[in-house]
Amino acid sequence: MAILSKIRDRSMFLILIVGLALFAFVLDPSSIQNFFSASKVNSIGEVNGHEIDREEFARQVESYRAQSGGRATQIQAVNAVWDTFVGEKIFETQLNEAGIVVGEKDIWDAMVALPEIQSSPLFKNQANLFDEEKLKEYIANLKDEADSGNTEAWYNWLNTEKSIKQNLERQAYTSLVVAGLGTSVEEGKEDYLFKNSSITGQFVYVPYSSVVDSIAEVSTSDIRNYVVSNTKKYKPEATRSLEYVKFDIVPSLADDQATKAEVESFINDREEYSNAAKATVKIAGLKNATDYAEFLSDNRSDLSLDTGYKYRSQVARTIAEQVFNAEVGDVIGAYKENGYYKISKLVEVLQLPDSVKSSHIIIPYAGSTRSTSLKSKEDAKASADSIFKLVRNNKTKFTEVANEINTDGTKGKGGDIGWIRKDQAFSAGFDKDFADFIYKNKTGSIKVVETAFGFHIIKIEEQTASKKAVKLATFARLIEASEETENNIFEQAETLAATIAEGNTIEEVAAEKGFNLKSALNLKALDEEVPGLTNQRQIVTWAFNSERNVGDSKRFDIDVNGQRGYAIVYLTEKTSKDEVALSPEIIAEVRPLLMNEKKAEMISDKLSGDTLEEIAASGSTNVRNASSINLASPIITGVGNEPAVVGAMSTITLNEVSEMIPGVKGVFFVKVTKRDPPIDIENYESFRKAIATGLKSRTYQLYQVLEETADINDNRASFF
Numbered sequence: 280m281a282i283l284s285k286i287r288d289r290s291m292f293l294i295l296i297v298g299l300a301l302f303a304f305v306l307d308p309s310s311i312q313n314f315f316s317a318s319k320v321n322s323i324g325e326v327n328g329h330e331i332d333r334e335e336f337a338r339q340v341e342s343y344r345a346q347s348g349g350r351a352t353q354i355q356a357v358n359a360v361w362d363t364f365v366g367e368k369i370f371e372t373q374l375n376e377a378g379i380v381v382g383e384k385d386i387w388d389a390m391v392a393l394p395e396i397q398s399s400p401l402f403k404n405q406a407n408l409f410d411e412e413k414l415k416e417y418i419a420n421l422k423d424e425a426d427s428g429n430t431e432a433w434y435n436w437l438n439t440e441k442s443i444k445q446n447l448e449r450q451a452y453t454s455l456v457v458a459g460l461g462t463s464v465e466e467g468k469e470d471y472l473f474k475n476s477s478i479t480g481q482f483v484y485v486p487y488s489s490v491v492d493s494i495a496e497v498s499t500s501d502i503r504n505y506v507v508s509n510t511k512k513y514k515p516e517a518t519r520s521l522e523y524v525k526f527d528i529v530p531s532l533a534d535d536q537a538t539k540a541e542v543e544s545f546i547n548d549r550e551e552y553s554n555a556a557k558a559t560v561k562i563a564g565l566k567n568a569t570d571y572a573e574f575l576s577d578n579r580s581d582l583s584l585d586t587g588y589k590y591r592s593q594v595a596r597t598i599a600e601q602v603f604n605a606e607v608g609d610v611i612g613a614y615k616e617n618g619y620y621k622i623s624k625l626v627e628v629l630q631l632p633d634s635v636k637s638s639h640i641i642i643p644y645a646g647s648t649r650s651t652s653l654k655s656k657e658d659a660k661a662s663a664d665s666i667f668k669l670v671r672n673n674k675t676k677f678t679e680v681a682n683e684i685n686t687d688g689t690k691g692k693g694g695d696i697g698w699i700r701k702d703q704a705f706s707a708g709f710d711k712d713f714a715d716f717i718y719k720n721k722t723g724s725i726k727v728v729e730t731a732f733g734f735h736i737i738k739i740e741e742q743t744a745s746k747k748a749v750k751l752a753t754f755a756r757l758i759e760a761s762e763e764t765e766n767n768i769f770e771q772a773e774t775l776a777a778t779i780a781e782g783n784t785i786e787e788v789a790a791e792k793g794f795n796l797k798s799a800l801n802l803k804a805l806d807e808e809v810p811g812l813t814n815q816r817q818i819v820t821w822a823f824n825s826e827r828n829v830g831d832s833k834r835f836d837i838d839v840n841g842q843r844g845y846a847i848v849y850l851t852e853k854t855s856k857d858e859v860a861l862s863p864e865i866i867a868e869v870r871p872l873l874m875n876e877k878k879a880e881m882i883s884d885k886l887s888g889d890t891l892e893e894i895a896a897s898g899s900t901n902v903r904n905a906s907s908i909n910l911a912s913p914i915i916t917g918v919g920n921e922p923a924v925v926g927a928m929s930t931i932t933l934n935e936v937s938e939m940i941p942g943v944k945g946v947f948f949v950k951v952t953k954r955d956p957p958i959d960i961e962n963y964e965s966f967r968k969a970i971a972t973g974l975k976s977r978t979y980q981l982y983q984v985l986e987e988t989a990d991i992n993d994n995r996a997s998f999f
Contacts, residue, residue, distance in 0.1 A: 281771060283792045288354050291522070292372065298310070301665070302983035306347070312725045316731065321333050321334075322571045322994065323336040323361075323364075323778050323994055323995060324361075324364075324991065324993045324995065325990075325991070325992040326364070326368030326369060326371065326372075326831070326989055326990070326991050326992075327368060327372045327989050327990050327991075328990070329368045329371060329372070331364045331368065333998065334365065337998075338434065338872040339363070339364075339438075340353070340356045340357055341356075342358040342434070342435070342438070343359055343360055344356045344561075352807060352814065352818075353999060354805055354806075354816065354999060357805070357995055357999050358805065359970075361993075361995060365986065365989075365991065366445075366982065367445055368989075369446070369982070369985050369986060369989050370448060370449055370452060370985075371451055372989075373449075373985065376454060378457075379448060379451050379452055379456065381444055381447045381448050381451065385447055386440060386443050386444050386447065389443050389446075389447055389640045390414075390439075390443055390750040391409070391411060391414065393443075396409070396414065397409045401414075401417055402414045402417065406711045411987045418436065421433045439646075453981065456716055456981055457975050460971065460974040460975055461971060462967055462970045462971050462974070464963050464964060464967045465963075465968035466967065466970060467472070467543060467963040467964065467965075467967030467968075467969070467970055468963040470965065470966055470969075470970055471755075471957065471960075471963055471966045472931065472956055472957065473910065474909060474911040475909050475910075475911055475956075475957035476909060476910075476929065476954050476955065476956050476957060477906075477907050477908070477909055477954070477955040477957070478905070478906075478907075478908040478909060478925070478928050478929060478951055478953075478954055479906045479907070479908075479952055479953040479954075479955070480901050480904075480905050480922075480928060480949055480950050480952050480953070480959070481891055481903065481904055481905065481949070482703040482858040482891070482902070482903055482905055482915070482947050482948065482949040482950070483886075483891050483894050483895045483898065483900060483901075483902055483903070483947065483948040483949075484900070484903065484915075484918055484942075484945055484946075484947055485882050485898050485900060485945050485946050486888070486944055487722055487875050487882075487942075487944065487945050487946075488943075488945075490881050490882065491884070493992050494881070495874045495877040495878045495881065497870050497873045497874050497877065499861065500961055501617075502861060502865075502866055502869045502873065503859075503861060503875050505869055505872075505873060506859045506861065506865060506869065507859065508698035510859065510910055511583050511987070512860045513865060514859070515851075515856060515857050515858050515859045516803055516804075516852060516856075516859070516860070517803070517804055517821060517823070517855055517856040518801040518802060518803055518854045518860035519801075519819070519822040519827075519850060519853050519854075520797075520798070520799065520800045520801060520802065520850075520851045520852035520853075520857075520860075521788070521798070521799040521802065521809070521818070521822060521848050521849060521850060521851060521953050522652045522785050522796055522797065522798050522848075522849045522851050523785075523795055523796075523797055523798075523799065523809075523812070523847060523848045523849065524772075524775060524785065524794045524795065524797075524847045525795070525797070525811070525812065525837070525839075525844060525845070525846050526768050526771055526772045526791055526844050526845045526846070526847075527768075527842055527843075527844040528764070528765055528768050528842075528843045528844050528845075529760060529764075529768075529842075530758050530759055530764060531760070531761070531762045531764045531767075532718060533747060533761070534759065534760055534761045534764055535758055535800075536759065537761070538620050538756050538757075538758045538759075539615075539620045539799045540615050541620075542612070542613040542621065542622055542755075542756050543612075543613045543622070543752065544756055545564055545565055545578055545783050546564050546565055546566055546610050546612075546622055547564040547566055547567075547623060548561055548562065548563055548564045548566075548567055548852055549561075549562050549564065549683065550562070550772070551580050553631075565610055565622055565624050565752065565754055566608070566610050566624065568624075568752075571584055571624075571626070571752035572584045574754070575752075575754055576891075578754065578888050580753075580754045580755055580756070580914070581619065581755050581756050581757045582619065582753065582755040584623075584752065585751070585753060586707075586711070586750070587701075587702060587705040587706065587953060588627075588629070588631055588701060588705055588748040588749065589748060589749055589750075589751065590633075590746055590747070590748050591603055591747070594749070594751075595613050595614065595616045595907070597616070598611050598614050601623060602623070602749060602751070603747065603749065603868070605630060607625050607626065607627065608624070608625065609624070609625050609883050610624045610625075610626075611622070611625070611796070611851070615758070618757060618845070619755040619756060619824075620755070620756050620758060620760055621753050621754065621755045621756075622753070622754050623752065623753040623754075624751065624752045624753075625749060625750075625751060626749075626750045626751060626752050627750040628747065628748075628749050628750075629719070629747075629748060630745040630746065630747060630748070631701055631718055631719075631720075631745055631746065631748040632701070632718065632742040632743040632744065632745050632746075633701055633740060633743045633744075633746070634698045634699065634700050634701065634742070634743045635698070635699055635704070635717045635718060635741070635743075636696075636697060636698045636699075636739075636740040636741040636742075637696050637699070637717045637736045637737055637738060637739050637740055638681065638689070638694040638695045638696055638737075638738050638740060639681070639685075639688070639689065639694050639696060639737045639738070640663075640666060640670065640677065640680055640681045640684065640685060640694050640735065640736040641684075641685055641687060641732060641733055641734070642654075642662050642663045642666070642684070642733050642734045642735075643659065643686070643732060643734075644656045644659035644733055644734070646659070647731065647732055647733040648731040648732050649657075649732060650732070650733060652733075659733060659734050660727075660729075661736075663727045663734035663735075663736060663935065664727060666680055666736055667725075667726075667727050667736050669968075670736060671725050672735075676691035677694065677736075678694070678925075678966070680827065681693050681694030681789070682694075685956070694874060695737075695740075696740075699714075699717065701718065701748075704717065704718060704744070705718075710730040710731055710732065712728055712729065712730045713728065713730050713732075713735065713737065713954055715741075716728045716754065717737065717739050720739060721739065721742075722739050722740070722741060723738075723739060724738070724739045724853060725738040725739070726739065729894070737944035737949060748861065761953050768844070768845070769845065772834055772845040773834065774849055775788055775789075775794070775847045776832060776833070776834045776847050779847070779849060780832065780834045781830040784830075784849070784922065785832065785847070785849035795812050798851075799809075799811065799812075800812075800860075800862065801860040801861075801862045802819055802822060803881060803999070804819070804823050804995075805819075805995055805996055806819050807819065812837060812839055812846060813839050813840060815835070815837060817835060818835055818846070818848055820996075821833060821835075821848070821995055822848075822850055822853075827850060827853070828850070828853075829847075829850055829851065829852060829853060830849075830850065831848040831850045832847060832848060832850070833848055834846070834847050834848075835847075835848060854982075875941070876941070879939070879941045879946050882939075882945075882946050883946065885897065885898060886898045886948075887938070889934060889936065891936055891948060891950055893896050894936070894948050903917065905928075905949075908925055908928065909925075910922075910925055910926065910929055913925035913926070918942075918944060918945075918951075919944060920943065921942045921944070922943075923940065923941070923942055923943070924940050924942045924947045924949065927949065928938050928949050928951050929954070930950055931949070933951055933952065933953070933954070934950065934951070934952060935950065936948060936949075936950050937949045937950065976980045
């Protein structure tokens, strides 16, 4: 009793502990360690010392997903909202330093100038003119609703105001920067002369291809060293690499055959004991069934009744010939199609056109679909019969009456419905009685037909050529893995997981068991996609857990595009946020650069001499002539685009042999004999403007620079 008393005394403490445990289980076991850290709980990150509030961030993420209509995944929303917050905080620092202040009046003026505000009926007066007081009243009402608990609309409005303020601040800041990017006419003249001076000279060219790739081998350490020395371009970021074996829960051969046998059992009548009748009763099979919708429902078919008509090309190839040679009432199958076993009964055979053009006059009545008419059904039928007599042989009259009394989209078109395709006509969304008339009668037929919409005088205007079509009643059962099969697959996955846990590597076990081992390289902390497994955020979160070590493994329940299964995941590599992971893309980019550097060194070691002729002779090549070369179009005849080489030729001393110049396609030694300036022109204003425009067009790089130099602490991966 004393123990029970103590438990009661500490009940709130126990509830707290259980709650924390559940919280840790739902998120991640390691999150409990950070629970009491106020900075981590309340902040999603920092930018230049400015915290990003976690609750506000989460609210914005949910708002973003709602605005996307659910199309954005959580991480996509997180990334988009993060970029917005980072931009806001980065500019906040710059605005404070620049002393830029955007006041409430500035925001209000920008807001009321918005076209969507000016044109909204909500904010117009009786003269249909924009009224600021209407806008103020609208905002006040939103605030009142927020005070009553309906906060969503108010938060959306605050976000709108915030967005307007940020745009004004950025425009002001950018304008200040742009103002300092001017240039003079003299600079325009210098640029014109420099780029358009015609260069004449000679060069020796030895292509990189003269050295075979195998000699200029580039190691992984070479690539890593290059990447480490270029961290501005290849930004360091923590990564994880995985290997995994996927086990799909798929039906076995026994499951396949069992499903086929089950479907075949529904062909003929069968006897079953009925608890209700306390006796054995006969249940009709598909062969003797007459109400096919009821048959499929009673026997729990995995596909509903298809009421359409099919041409031969629309029937499964495996049974098409059998179906089109069968008699009405014959049952075909069981056959396999699209993951189902099916049996199909031939219900109807007829000749049908592919498309029909028709027109109608409609007389709805009270109670018919989409009708506002007060006319009784009897009166509507009498009107339809009367109109039918008037228009059946008079096309002009038909058009006049249709334009006068039709209430649907055919009014003003003489009742013309246009062309209706067979598959559209016999779909669930089209009226069956209308479809039956226009498809089962000849061109020129006209008749009063009752549908769910009222009475129609329908006229068949045109039809395409008819072809043989069939209607099938099809019972289907999805081929699924049985419980026994699922258990066997689960056992395989668990056995692999247990074997790895005993100290074996996944490569060893996969090779021994013949499993297909796959890799997922250089995953980042906020990735959702695991190559080969699609969206598996749970696996990425597990891999980035602070307690995770290389060699750890785990079984995950997965669903890849509707295919359930398991993945045994093994952590093979982890890099810190200060390292750059060598992704295949980086390796493919860097390797050719380093290979050309090595080839350039080899070529340089082989070449010697003080003159171009001596250098050419040592490299078994020739001295070439170059003329009419300029920086505006840095093309060297016979070689191609070589901007670095032409750039060097525009500045080196005349009549001196240059040092070796590594180019795009090979190495060069050059000697410039003459530089002819271009024709002098009267006005260089256009060239000044070109430079100024070029500078201003690069203001998009302003944010990139500010972001690179900002002190950013990103905790997103800890929460999402």
